[in-house]
Amino acid sequence: MFTPNFRYKEGPAFYLLVAAGGLVAALGVAAAYYMEHMGHIVTNMTNQIPWALPHVFAIFLIISASGVMMVASIGTLFGKNVYKPRARLACLLAIALLAAGLSVIMLDLGRADRLPVALTHLNPTSEFGLNIIFYPTFLTLTSLYLWTLMEPRMNRYSKTVDLANLIWRLMLTTGTGSIFGFIVARQAYGTAVLAPMFIISSFAWGLAIFLIMQRVLYGWSNMTLDLAVLKRMKNLLGIYIGAVFYFVSVYHLTSEYYAKQGDFEHFILIGGGIFPMLYWGGFVLLGTLLPLLLIFHPRIWPKPGAVTTAAVLVIGGALCHLYVLIVGGQAFPMEMFPGMTATSSFYDGAIEHYVPSLPEILLSIGGFGIVFTIAIIGARVLNVLPQDDIAQLKASGSLTD
């Protein structure tokens, strides 16, 4: 089973996988070109909901990029042998996810052609501005860490680089959470709990993506993942799912506690149409409870398909959760005049309705196409496929429960 110098066999599967990912990515880029050419008038984003589906996907991808690196850190920093062979793939996925997330958010800009302006003008009080430092540094540290893993002479530095990267990632995800945490204007945001909530979410979503891509790559290579290894990883996913649910619950409960937030929480959790549906049906039922059942129910295990299904559901639940937070947070009217009802031609006091347009959907899904394409090509040219020496793992006691 253990093949240290493993290389993929040439075959049509690689080209088919790249073509599939490339097509989805190309459709996303074409949609972005259309939006750039025609203006955002071809989207359903408005002056009332300026951030919508592309932001949901972009933030998901960027947060997951940070989180997937925990798979590497658990091995390198925390000494868990099962995770050590997985560090390289984690790096590749982190780079792919970050590239995809940034592509989606950049291509949605009103003036995407002014990217050099964003790179050369930095406002240090802006979370977006700080991200201009956070993201490239994360990319550099991750690439450097990958190098320390792949070059035997650099192995001894991998722990140091990974530690620096871990600290940097925590800052980065805190910053991404603070994009919303620092918004005092709207009821949904402006709370410090968003930063740790985003951090724990990143662990869950990153691991879910890792499990799916690991399955794809193993399937492509006609390899089978040892169930003892999978069991450890699915148990960790289960813990993460529970932790995310805890933080999201704390977010809503603290918000519900304040009388002034009551109407907003009622809107998001009960009366707001699509938003309660996505929260309870998408995030809680399909994205939390069902995956937990698939992961921990003794009759379902051991079925590797169930773990992959759970991971896919976690991603679906994550997108529902972000949609409720980002779009739902804007759909609820801002309260400028407490104790009064407001009406205007600019829809003050009105609940907003948003349905994503086709270009927005294509651009958003295109992000996943970019991740997949980079991951497949990366896995083809780099030696990143996790390979376990089960005998050695068992001998060292790394696979005991």
Add this chain to the structure above:
Amino acid sequence: MSDSKNTRRGFLAASATMAAGLGFVAIAPGIRLIEAASAQGKLASSKVRYGLLIDSNKCKSDCDACVGACATENGIVEKVANPRQRAQWIRKINLVETSTGKTHSLPMMCQHCAKPPCVDVCPTGASFKRADGIVLVDRHICIGCRYCMMACPYKARSFGHQALTTQNPEVPRGQGCVEACTFCVQRVDRGLKPACVEACTNGAMIFGDLNDPNSDIYKRIREVSSRQVRADLKLDTGVRYQGI
């Protein structure tokens, strides 16, 4: 050999010239902006703080003269299919007190905060505050990320959803950038009042220097009870309201 060297040198020289040319083209719009800012012969002074006092008692719910004047002055006359994508630099808000049923009407626009959240969150510094307190968007460096729209507690900003052809030459607007009330800075720099204030025949709007003891707004704001919208955020708005 020397020929090829000369060719290479020539190529490098031509490339350098082109690069310098491109650099100038890239920087030129910024230079124009600085020229425009100082076109009136003086820069904005930090001794001045422009502000607006709005008396909602005098503002009639069926009157939108201020909105029309703003549209004409600033060239906001484009046709937009989706009304939710239409730019509105100023809008009339009608309010009803939930407990008493008392009604109010007032214009809402950029509040020109002393501590503007839009300026804080703008990644490139395109959202900026002039020395005299007027909050503006530099359309040469706005990348259209709309973070400022998310952060503004007054929903005062609009996004250029489509290409425009009806701009007023003095008021730069365009597709892909965010825009908002400028207090008609092009008029203020000429010593005039904003178009909305001039159009208000009910006398509901007083514009002026909040720091000038001789200005009407300075005196009035000390005589009557006025409030800032979302005063809890402590943004120190330049626009104040009386009667609500």
